[in-house]
Amino acid sequence: MANRLTYTINDINVILGYSGRLPAPGNVVRHIVIDSRRLYFPDTSIFFALHSRQNDGHDFIPILYEKGVRNFVVSREIPANLYPSANFVIVPHVLAALQQLAAHHRHHFRYPVVGITGSNGKTIVKEWLFQLLNISYNIVRSPKSYNSQVGVPLSVWQMDAVHSLGIFEAGISLPGEMKLLQPVIDPSIGIFTFAGSAHNEGFENEIQKIKEKLLLFTSCKQLVYCADEKLLDEEVKNFAANHTIKLCSWGKGSHALMQVEMMERSRDRTRVNVNYHGKTAIWEIPFTDEASIHNSLTCCATMLLLGISIDAISDRLQQLKPVEMRLELKQGNHNCAVINDSYSADIHSLNIALDFLDQQQQHEKKTLVLSDLQETGEEAEKLYASIAAILQTRNLHRFVGIGPDLVAHQDLFSFIPHTSFHESTEELLIQLQRTPFKDETILLKGARAFRFEKIGRMLEQKQHQTFLEIDLNALRHNLRAYRNLLKDQVKVMAMVKAFSYGSGSFEIASLLQHAGADYLGVAYADEAVELRKGGIRLPIMVMNTEEAGFDQILKHNLEPELYSFNILRAFRNYLAQHRLTHYPVHIKFDSGMHRLGFESQDLAGLCEELAETREFKVISVFSHLAGSSDPKHDAFTRKQAGSFASAAAAIETAIGYSVVKHIANTAAIHRHPDLQMDMVRLGIGLYGIDENEAMQQQLKNVSTLKTTISQIKKLAAGESVGYSRSAIATEAMTIATVRIGYADGYPRLLSNGRGHMLVNGQLAPVVGRVCMDMLMLDISHIDAAEEDEVLVFGEELPVAQLAGWAQTIPYEILTNISQRVRRVYFED
Incomplete structure (x- = not known):
């Protein structure tokens, strides 16, 4: 078993150490599947039948077997007569088996692995390290924010002999979780990004949360962190005293290994003077906000640890690009604009969202809808007094508080001209039916438990499912x-x-x-x-x-x-x-x-x-x-x-x-x-x-046009597609009707195979004529389902390519996008 590309189902059965029914023990396994809708290589995939509150993976075995999957990890007996050619590995806990397999796979490789945890900034630091180090290493890293009990093993499974550095993030919400993730990542270099108060729910106090997160670094040789966070600094030093770990701290204090001696902000960048082992460095960070500076310096300390020179760090920082945004701005009903930010619920992310709200100038009236911040773990009186103090610096027209804690502390917000408080999201929804918001920019900032997506659906304009994403970063x-x-x-x-x-x-x-x-x-x-x-x-x-x-x-x-x-x-x-x-x-x-x-x-x-x-x-x-x-x-x-x-x-x-x-x-x-x-x-x-x-090459894609599949049809040879029967199927064909046409700005010239779109990552040609409100794609070679997303143009399919097919220029494509196409704006 030289590397993961040669695992067989029998190898996996041996690794997991449980019984299995293996009629085809030599089946090669290269891909892990946990979602039946995300199956791309059935012949070499293994399905882990995970169980959650919403779904039981065992229920999807028939669908996957029909699609060609023959390898399964399950937690109960499956009748052999139903799936005669399928291999089943039976384990007590499917999630534990997934983590066990990933841990085994991780230890097959000896190159450095960076493990990242913290309350904020994990994804940004990971992505920035990738930007800063990819000229020195072939890096494998967590996709997006794959830092959960399921996401971590899926990330680590990507490791291969072609890589020379791994960067993985780990997030937890309960005690005991990090102990399960530590052997999966088993980092040689650790990064603790930021302690903070985010996600405190589930822990007795912040100290317990820090101690739980530090368990990721049990076998680390080196650990990067900011020594300016006093509580974190104390706990890290206590942890290091019981483990053989070299600490690489950074901060403004003289005891930090990488000491920040001076920081000077200009309009769009920050100049930083740093002393490291007696050597002085002057770096320019292309950001000015506190979070970005903090995350940048964490990356700098990590690069020093990896032997990147001071001068090389200075050069690489200039190439640092913002990470994909999570804040999104949408058009709302009654001439409103809606900013939806329910990714995290803590004071730090609230400040970021309020900054984005302040940028919006389309309405004089600014409204904040905020839920109880349950995840901070901070004493309610102190927490909401802090929030009230922050809001006093913002020019809010209206404040809406949702949750029993905010109801109990509503007097703290009496300085805002218009306020209302509700025990639940449902109460607000009822009120909005009677007295809707009007001519306002509204920020929705809610903990996930409050289901603010319901408010978003009520406030946002009801438009068809073709939309243009605008990356403001x-x-x-x-x-x-x-x-x-x-x-x-x-x-x-x-x-x-x-x-x-x-x-x-x-x-x-x-x-x-x-x-x-x-x-x-x-x-x-x-x-x-x-x-x-x-x-x-x-x-x-x-x-x-x-x-x-x-x-x-x-x-x-x-x-x-x-x-x-x-x-x-x-x-x-x-x-x-x-x-x-x-x-x-x-x-x-x-x-x-x-x-x-x-x-x-x-x-x-x-x-x-x-x-x-x-x-x-x-x-x-x-x-x-x-x-x-x-x-x-x-x-x-x-x-x-x-x-x-x-x-x-x-x-x-x-x-x-x-x-x-x-x-x-x-x-x-x-x-x-x-x-x-x-x-x-x-x-x-x-x-x-x-x-x-x-x-x-120096620019970033700004506009991404997407639509969705409304219907899929099977055609027999000889059947026609669209107006004037301009396309005739020469053999059996599968077509997808998608929700975009020339009235949306898609050129009619791209009819009959001249234009293409990406469906699940694969090019699908336009078949027949482009209609006013829709068109048809040939997806005979693509596994797709109704309501799947379709990329018209964007990063993976540049608008310049589309313009070339249409014998025009990108200007014309962009400016012809109809006003009925919804614009969605993102910023981090």
Whole structure:
């Protein structure tokens, strides 16, 4: 048995040490299955019939046997005549058997294994270590947040001889659980991320919880933790005294092995001075919030332990990217926005969620719906007094408390203008039927026991199951990626025209405002008006200025682009009628694009009129490059730049003061850095798309379009699919009807096999014609079920690929996504 790829069912029977009925003992096992809906390789899979409150895995044996599974681990006798060719290993406890098998498998490998536990930050630290170390190691790690009694063995089962480092996280909620997970991970290096008060429920006190978590490190050689947490520091040292463990602590105190001597935050990063074994390091962490800094420093201490040099750590930190978000923002009923955050229920995560709520500017009224925080384990009076103190720093319009503890302590929240308290979620649901929320941004923050998903379903707009996920962390990352290329003092105008390239309106603008964009650019005044109504305060340039929009421009303090004598004179006369002077405007010069703008022959007259008018204050002069992304047009780009520079200089001379000059678009930022001038206009790159391959590698995917399967049909040879019978089955075929069509923005050109979607990770071609509200996929080769999720485009199937099939550009695909497609926003 050289590695897991050569396990047989007989090997597994011997490892578990129990009786089995094995008619085919030589069956090879490579994959563990615990969910009948997630079966991909039936011939080489083994099903563990786990039992939970909701399901008994034994009930799914018939389905799995029919699908081809022949290896099972069960906890009761199964009639042999029903499954004559199936192997059954019979054990007292299926979960214990799963953990036992994974533990055996783990000890077949001798490379370092990092085990991570803590109250918060486990997944982030794991993912960041992967980002920081994957150039040095071939890493196997826990998928997502697989840190439970079931998730840990499934994670460890991934280990193979090709890897050189394992990183696994472990979470517990009750005493005794870590003792079961320790032999499964058996880490050589331990990380205790953060003690905190999260998930205290189930433990007598925080000390017991820390001691239980420390059991993961029983056989560790080295342990990383933050010594600034006094209780954790004390318990770690007591634990280490009874085990042969080298401690690698970090913190601000002089006793820490990695001492943080100075920390200085700027707009989007934090500068940290660290002393390690007498050597000084100066690192820049690309985050400014406390949690990210804490998690980053934990990663740094771990890298030092693994022998990564101080200089290498400095370089790698610049590549650190945010981890996938859990906060999600959705459109709600009655002009509300709903933020759903029920992942964890503690003060630390409440603060994070409140930060996200503060970012939202689309409504003046902010509402928090909060349940009892049962998992903290803290004394109720002290806990809710702390929460009340936090909320006093937030501008809340309404507070809704749910649970007996909050009802008992409601007087603590009397400073909030509107409050209501309910013993249960059901009480609130009844009230909302009579008096619903209206024109508010609502944060739902509830412990899982309170079933806040019921509130979410009531508040969220009822829309069809095609939705566009917008990764706000990715958008923030992309902005930072381009910012890192800019020279000092160069401003950024973020283009949010065309519904932010299909991604949303004020939701995107709110993030850009929070992330420090200097200007926003829109196509038409009505787009800017929506942003102002959504609370956006940044200066906004309106590029396609129309006389019909003058009233709105003044009313909402917008800044028009003036591109012709007609529009310039019309706006000047309008301002004169309103007795306004020095109104901010932007002058567009046509340097060769030949779309909008004053041309060279207009320059003398333009300068004369600008010099004579008091109605305008020219904020910027700009132009638009026609081919900045293509090297074959570089000579023309230089010609445009020279023409623009001359025009801008002439205008500045005429008006007698300097203006902001900008010509660089997304591609020019990195292809023509000398053209960055005073400001750049960042458009499609914000949304994760750049024609330059090297730059594309630095960006994160922002938009993911998904839909679901509504029905699956079996067709016989000769039967047709869709309108005009444009597709005829040449043999037996299985088709899936999915909930998206050309009315949602899916190109009709992708009919009859030109377009594809991902169904359970496999490409499925479009069969027949794309209909208005739906289309059909050929899934004959794919195991799928009705209501399964379908990926239209995203990380695994880039929108650029879809655009290529449709003989168009990603811009068109993104901006054509219908408004009826629900937008869901995520941020960590």
